[in-house]
Amino acid sequence: MPKMKTCRAAAKRFKKTGTGKLKRNKAYKSHILTKKSAKRKRNLRKPAITDESNVKNMKKILPYL
Numbered sequence: 001m002p003k004m005k006t007c008r009a010a011a012k013r014f015k016k017t018g019t020g021k022l023k024r025n026k027a028y029k030s031h032i033l034t035k036k037s038a039k040r041k042r043n044l045r046k047p048a049i050t051d052e053s054n055v056k057n058m059k060k061i062l063p064y065l
Contacts, residue, residue, distance in 0.1 A: 007061035014050065014058065016065050022050040022058055 015023045028036075029044040050058060 004063040006064055010058065010061050011065065014062060014065065017049075022055060022062075022065075023047050024050050 013024060017023050024047065026044045026046070026048055029041065033041060
């Protein structure tokens with residue numbers, strides 16, 4: 001059986017937590033920041049856990065993570 005390929009784009013964006021969940025960074029924090037409130041920008045800093053509805057697909061493209 002050949003090795004499975006990891007989607008390198010996803011591998012750079014996701015990390016696995018100690019309990020096996022996938023951690024990701026939030027979007028919309030790179031530009032046009034002047035119209036966003038300080039509270040909104042502060043909350044975008046925190047990492048988030050990938051939603052359960054996407055985990056099955058993520059495990060498929062990240063077989064060795």
